[in-house]
Amino acid sequence: MEIYDAIIIGSGQGGTPLAKKLAKAGWKTALVEKSYAGGTCVNVGCTPTKTMIASAKAIHTIGRAEEWGLKAELREIDIHAIIKRKSDVVELFRNSAQEGLEETDNLDLIWGQAAFRERNVIETKLRSGGTSLITASKVIISTGTKQDLPNIRGLENSGYLTSTTLMELKEIPRHLLIIGGGYIALEFGQMYRRFGSEVTILNLGDRILEQEDIDISNEVRKLLELEGIKIICGADTKAVEREGNETNVWFTVGQEERSMSCSHVLVAAGRVPNSGDLNLASAGVATDEQGYLVVNEYLETSAEGIYAIGDVKGGPEFTHVAYNDHLILLRNLLHAEKQTTDRLVPYCMFIDPQLGRVGLTEAEARAKGLNIKVACIPMSRVARAIETGDERGLMKAVVDADTKQILGVAILGEEGGEVMSVLQMAMLGKIDYSAVRNMMFAHPLYAESLNNLFMEFDGDQA
Template identity: 40%
Template sequence: MRRTFSVGESVKEYDLIILGSGEGGKYLAWTLAKQGKRVLVVERKYVGGSCPNIACLPSKNIIHSAKVASYFQRSEEFGITKDNFTINMSVVRDRKRKMVDGLVDMHLDKYKGSGAELLMGSGRFIGPRTLEVTLHDGSTRVVRGTDVVIGTGTHATLPAIPGLAESKPLTHIEALELDQIPQHLLVLGGGYVGLELAQAFRRFGSRVTIVERNSRLAHREDEDVSQALHELCHDEGIELALNTVIRAAEGESGKSTKLRVVQNGSEKTIEGSHLLVATGRTPNTAGIGLEVARVELTDRGYIKVNERLQTTAPGVWAVGDCAGSPHFTHISFDDFRVIVDNLSGHDRVTTGRQVPFCMFTDPELARVGLNENEAKAQGIAYRLARIPMAVDLRTRTLSETRGFMKALVDTKSDRILGFTVFGVGGGEIMGAVQIAMIAGLPYTALRDAVLTHPTLLEGLIALFSSVPPV
């Protein structure tokens, strides 16, 4: 219900209030504050949001340590004798913590330099464009903005499985803070987080089992992508329990844990020492007074927005994950550009934008545009070009020949409809193709380009030279 103000209670006015300091929110704050606007950011815990603190960058830091460990394990392949080596997880963790501390300091410097005010506390709406902020010391402030942006993000979903919450499972946050190597890590979910961390901890020395309810990993991707991921897991010794539904969890993660499951119609028990839940995300939209602000939610609990990221309440916007935008930091950054342009009187929308992604397994899986499943579902005719990564000679110098590249080309215009790569440097290779797609270039522009030898990008010449004729 709407809070009433006491007599004499002051309300501090701002041009813009941002609830949450994640990617989209912080860039809005820094940009508009530098323009002379009175900007307030309310952040509950993580300065800069999840990406620099507990998600994107910390996980890639840990994953890179695991990559270094894999080089030690393969050292004889490179002519380097390997003796007994050990992995000190507390040092791995501390390297990550040091990076995070530096990133937080960088963010604080940007707040100071921009003039935006950062308030550490929990905010909730108590009226239209009006929030009460409870600071960490227990005191409160009431603030009102000409405009308010909600950027509260998401958190790891904990499925409603009997005994799961009581087993105190890890999420990605706790997994990145481990100072010892799990003896046997059970990973619930075969998506981005599950696959990345499963491979990392396997390389650190854990026995790892991925438990996935679908029949294949990364089930929304094409079947050749899933098959390549299956083969990667097999070769690295990661156990897979596919078509597996969890009925109950027992024990306590970090000590001993059991999963009662049904796999392909048969009941069984899977046992491990640690349990990691990586089964999706839930929006942080509860308990912040959205009903008082007249901000409506979707049936999945995300904030309802239009193509300009305006909510159902005048003067209130939403940015990033909580707005139902694709859950990528680079998309949240583009949300910032959408909102800042609209606040400045320039029309900009989210409709039709490209959504590239990269999953940082080793090798990387990256895609932009359509895959084959999507093209077929939409009835879009295409020509398929596909080559093994080994055709790209740079991979042979690196001993990193696993994987493939493929592209979908329009049958009439010769424009690139989509590109997928499962291979070393996949994210960087994809970026080059995406730029060509943004420019509307035909595939022949890459086929006929003069690219440096030997580089990974040179493989694009071979790929697009294999496009079949109409």
């Protein structure tokens, strides 16, 4: 049995850089990966979806060409070429990640399915055949999540699609019905609507994006419906059945029973942790009811010397959280000086226009009983949006009325994530809203209208 200083299970956006940095710090390190280097983000998540979303946006832009004084038309949508471009980008990123690992001294890359034999002993069923037995005083679990399959009668045998399999489909669905109303559902819904599919979204909740403020949720719904996407909220899907080239879906809305036929069904109703194959009980690692690993503020599990980073530990499931987890754990392991408390966790939903969010929503701030002020301006008041011809969306900020500190921001608009990041840095630096209101931005940026946004608090006219 080979002895290491650290074993990392999973080569995603947390596991890969952590393995390389520990190895470079002199730790003899093993990284176990069962499929591809790069994890969910590179292979089936962020990289492929955002690549295909770029194609969908180009289609949408060509369709609006006359608004910019251009006579242009879209001759054909080549889904094969779109998928090939996506696959080429994924392969580029994946190979780069793998080469970086293979070229790192003091680091062994092991391909196979890992499981605990005991607390610090990992047995791997090697992809090449046979098994490997290794041990280390520190084990880091970074196995991420996988598609959740809701308990719907007939779904398992209906030929349903996931976000992964849909991106490999060599045809454009005539009618894509999506079960779910979260980030994945909305991004894929808009993408395939722009590719030419009829799109229906069945959302179980009373509104899409229930974690957002109502005005943000309503604005997102409005812009999606303007593109012809049908959204049904309060829809509880009961049964799915494939019949020939059609799929029949039965669902209820309140007490009303409804049905709909479509050509394809996409399941986008959440994800579950990749923890079931790890034999965690033999290591004494506790999980919650859903299988997420329970960690403390130092990312340590209930078992001494075993840590978890990224989606598998629950909490906000974003690539950038996994990456930041690795930075925190690296500092813990090398210097014992960093923890996860009080992190600002931003995110961006890549519909078009983007929704960038960080900090508290208005509803969360009011639920905490905070004395707040709220400002909101439509993108039709943003000079850059008017000039570029896309006035969809809005800017919204929540501030503490007493301290003037920025508590939360939502930017729904072109480059919304980039504008949000400006205010994230202001929040991290404890820069109050009056400083942002009065600072000089380059003209004419989207960020320049943050002057106007924060003028709203003082009744100033932009």
